[in-house]
Amino acid sequence: MAQTGDTLTLPSGTTFRILESAADSAGQRVEFDITAGPGGHGPVRHFHPVQEERLTVVSGQLSIELEGEWQVLRAGEARTIPPGTVHTYRNDSTEPVRFRDCHSPALDFQDYIEDLDRLRASGRVAGRRGFRARVHVATILHAHRSTQLSAGRGQRLLELALATIGRFM
Numbered sequence: 418m419a420q421t422g423d424t425l426t427l428p429s430g431t432t433f434r435i436l437e438s439a440a441d442s443a444g445q446r447v448e449f450d451i452t453a454g455p456g457g458h459g460p461v462r463h464f465h466p467v468q469e470e471r472l473t474v475v476s477g478q479l480s481i482e483l484e485g486e487w488q489v490l491r492a493g494e495a496r497t498i499p500p501g502t503v504h505t506y507r508n509d510s511t512e513p514v515r516f517r518d519c520h521s522p523a524l525d526f527q528d529y530i531e532d533l534d535r536l537r538a539s540g541r542v543a544g545r546r547g548f549r550a551r552v553h554v555a556t557i558l559h560a561h562r563s564t565q566l567s568a569g570r571g572q573r574l575l576e577l578a579l580a581t582i583g584r585f586m
Contacts, residue, residue, distance in 0.1 A: 419527065425534035428542045428550070431457050433530050439523035447523040449530070450475070452515045458507040460558075462568040468520045470498040472506070477514030481506045490516075503568040520564075529561040552586060555579035 421441050424434045436448040473495040482505050498504050508514045520526045542550035559580035567573050
């Protein structure tokens with residue numbers, strides 16, 4: 418299990434440095450310092466059934482979508498996303514964006530990020546393109562559906578189908 422201070426890297430290249438691990442907070446929260454390069458993006462539109470998420474921009478600017486409306490957060494600005502709120506993020510700028518991301522309670526969100534880091538390190542994906550990469554990512558999403566669900570029912574059904582295929586790969 419990753420610890421406070423460790424850095425995890427997603428298949429997209431976005432890095433997550435753990436500021437406070439789930440273990441260190443006794444499950445109350447997990448907090449990351451995230452860096453996304455120009456054009457970097459978060460997961461598909463999704464929601465957290467029982468977690469609150471707080472995004473605080475440290476440097477650069479972060480575009481976030483909340484319930485279908487896009488807004489730009491700049492250094493020093495923050496948004497709290499209540500449980501059940503559909504959202505995503507991306508870096509539309511030409512500079513890296515660095516922001517803090519806190520999920521409360523932690524649940525298995527840190528495990529989800531660690532699984533994505535292990536997938537990247539395994540060399541089985543080079544980004545999120547291609548059928549095999551989508552199967553591997555869907556398998557991870559399906560395993561952590563108590564923490565994070567894709568917003569669209571069709572997307573969730575596709576992830577279930579791909580995760581089922583992934584069990585046989």
